[in-house]
Amino acid sequence: MATQGAARIDVERVLREEPVPAGRADQVAEALPKGMLFATPGTAGQARVPDTEWALTSAWSHRGRTATGSAAVHYGAGHDRLVRPMIIADGFDHGPSDLAALWNRLDAPYPPERNRLLGQLLAQGIDVVLLGFDVRHTHIQANAGVAAACVRRAVTERAGDAPLIAAGVGVGGLITRYALAEMETRGEDHQTATYLSYDSPHNGAWIPLILQQLAYFSQRLAPAGQAGLISSPAAQQTLWAWVESDRYSGPVATASPLRVEFLEDLRRAGWFPTRPRKLGVANGAADGTGRNVPPDKHAFEWSALEGVVAATVRTQPERGVNSLVGGMRAAPMWESRSYTSDVPAFDGAPGGTLPSYGMVADRLGAPIENRYRSACFVPSVSAVALRYDPVEWPVDLYTDITALSPEQSQLDDYHCDSDNSEHGKVTATLAEWILGQLAK
Template sequence: MSGQNEQQIAEALRAAPPIILAPGPKEPPTQIPPVPNDVWALPGGTAWVYYGQGNRALTAPVIMADGFNTGPSTPEFSWNALEFSGFPLLSELRKRGKDVVLLGFTERSASILDNAEAAIAAIREAIARRQGGHPLTVGGFSMGGLVTRYALARMESQERTDHQTELYFSYDSPHRGAWVPIALQAFAHYIRRLDSRFSDQMNSPAARQLLWQHIEGWQDEPDTDEERKEFLAALELVGNWPRRPRLIGVANGVGSGQGNGITPGQTALRGKGLAITGTDLRTQATGDDSLVAALRVVTAQRPEIRTTDLPDIDGAPGGMLEGFGILADALNTFTGLGMGVDNPIRSHCFVPAVSAVAIRDIATNDDLYARIDSLPADASELDEFTLASQNEGHTAITQELGTWILDRLP
C-alpha cells in the first residue's frame, strides 16, 4: 500500500484508545462507586477505603490489590470489576463487617517490586488507622496477588516488621507464570512503527515479570525475560512467601485437567482487509518449528513466526483472556482503512490453573494438564486452595470462588 495509506492507518491507530490485553470491563464503568470513607495517598499508589457495615472507623481491614493493566488504577474500574461483574464481592465483604481497602497503583504496568512499595505503605497505614486489634487480610487479584505476596514476605524477612496479617489470599494470580500467545506478542511488536502502545504494554516491566515466555521484538525467540529472572530472585531473597499469615488462593480454571476446548495450531485471527491480508495468528502448538503467526500489516513482506518445544498452552485449564478477541475488536474499528479481520477464536489460557494454585510449573503439557484434584494438597505452596468448576474468564468474580474466600476471613 502507499505511504499515504500507511500514514493514515498510523494516525488512526494512535488517535484511538490503545490495544490493551487485560481482564476486566472493556467499556467505561457504568456504575459509580460510593464515596469512600477515606482515601490514602501512597508512594506509587492510592487506597480507597470503604468501611464495613456498622463500622464507624477502620476496624477489620481487607486490603485488595489491583492487577495488571496500563495506566493508573481507578476506584470506578475496581468497583465495577469486583461488584458488578457477577458476584457482589465488595457488598458481601461489607455485610460481614469487613472494611474494603482497594489498593491501586499509579502505573499498573510498573515493576511488581516497585508497586510493592504501595502495598507495604497501605499495610502500615491500615495498622496505624485501625481501631482495635482485628488482624488484617491482605491479597490481590492476578498481579495484585504477587505484589502483596512479595510485600508481606519482604516486611517479614528484611524489615522485621509485624504486618499483623492473619490471612493472605490470591485470586487467579500467576504464581508460576502467565501466558500471552507468542502470536499476539509478535503482532504487537510488528505494528510498533504504526503505534507503539501495544508493544509498550508487552514490554512493560510487569509484563516481562509475569510472562513465562516473552519476546521483546517480533523476530526474537521466546524465552524467560531477564526481568522475570530478577523478580524471581527477589522473591527468593525474601523467602518466596510470607510465613506468618495463612496462605490461600483460588483459580478460575478447573482441577480435573480438562482443557478449555481451544485446539492447538488453529487460526485465531486472520486478516481480510487489504492492508492486513496475509496476517494469520494461530493458537500455540507444541512440537518443532510450529507456525504461530504470519504477519503482514501495510507491508509487502509476510514473515512467519515459528516456535519449538512450547506446550499447547492456549487450551490449558485455567483463567482465560480474550486476547485474540480484544485485538480483533480493535482492528475491526478500522475496516475503512483495510484493517478488518476474522476472529474464529477469541480466547486463550492466560493463567494456567496449576500456576494459580502454585502446584506445578507450566513448561510442559504434562504439568499444564495435570489433574490437580488427584494431587496431594500439600504439593501446593499454598496452605489451602480451590478451583472453579469450569474454565472461565481470568479473575471472574463468581459466587463459587468469592464465597470460598469470604468463609475463610478472620
C-alpha cells in the same frame, strides 16, 4: 531454525526488502490498529463512595524510583473507623488504577442469587481497603512497596488488634505476596494473618506469542503505543513466554531479564511470606477440563489494501519443533513467518481466560469464530501455585488438581472454579469459598 530444547520462537524473513512506493508507508499505517492492544476497559456503573481515601508512597524505592498509589477505604458494618482491614490490591493493566471500576468489578452481582462479594465482606464486619497504583504496569517490586505502605497505614489506623487480611487480584496477588515476604525479610511485623490471591499467576501467565508480535508489528509501522502494555515491566515479569519485538528469535521463558530478576528477588525474600495463612482461588477448573480451543488451528486471518498488509494467526501448537504460529506482511517492507518450539499449547488449558485473540481480531476488523475469542491467561496450575519450576514448566497443563495432595501447592489451601471463567471474575463458587474461609 530451532532443534528440540528450551522453549523458543524463530522468525523467518520471507520477503526481500524493496524500495517503498511513495505513500505506501502511510497507507499501511492507516490500515493498522491505533492505540494500545490488550488493555481492558473499566467496569462502568455507580460505585460505592469510600469512607476515606489514602495517598500512598512506596515503603522502598526500586531501581532508583519510588512508586505511588492510593487506597479507597470502606468501613464494615457498624464501624466508623478501621477495625478489621482487608487490603485488596488491583491487578495488571496500563496506567493508574480506577478504584471505582475495581469496586464495580469485585462487587458485581453473581448468579444464582445475585449476591455481591464486597457487600458481603462489609456485612461480615470486614473493612475493605481497595489498593490502587498510579502506574499499574511498572515493576512488581516497586508497587509492592506501595502495598507495604498500605499495610503500615492500616496497622497504624486500625482500632484494636485484629490481624490484617492482604489480598490481590491477578498481578495484585503477586504484589501483596512480594510485599509481605519483603517486609518479613526486613524484620517488619506486617500483622497479617491471612494472604489471599485471586487468580494470580504465581508461576506465570500466557498471552499468545503471535499476538505479542502483532502488537510490535503494528507499533513499528504505525507508532501509536500498540505494544505499550505487552512491553511493560509488569508484563515482562509476569508472562511465562515473552518476546521483545516482532523480529525476535530466541528463548521465550527467559527472554526478559526483568522476569529473571523478579524470580531471584522473590527467592531472596523467601518466595512466599511465611507468617500468614496462604489462600488462593483460581478462575480455572480443577479437574483438568480445558476450553474448546484446540492447538495448531487457524484462529483468524486479516488483510487490507488488497493484501498489501496482512496477518495470519494460529493457536499455539503443542510443543513440537518449528511449529507455525502465524505471520505478518506489509509489502514491500516486511513479511515474516513465526515458528515456536517446545512451547506448550496454553490456549485451551484450564485457567482464567482472557479474550486475547478476540481483542486483537476486533481491533483489526477481522472475523473470528467465538470458540477462538478467549484463551487461557492464568493456567489453573499457576493460580494454585503448584510446586514446579516457573521457567522450565515441567507440568501438565491439564493436571487434575483434585487428585493432588495439598502438599503439592505452595498455598495452605486453595479453591478452583467449577468451570473456566474470565480472569478475575467473581463467581459464586469462588466468592462463597472466600467468605467461608474468612469467617473461620
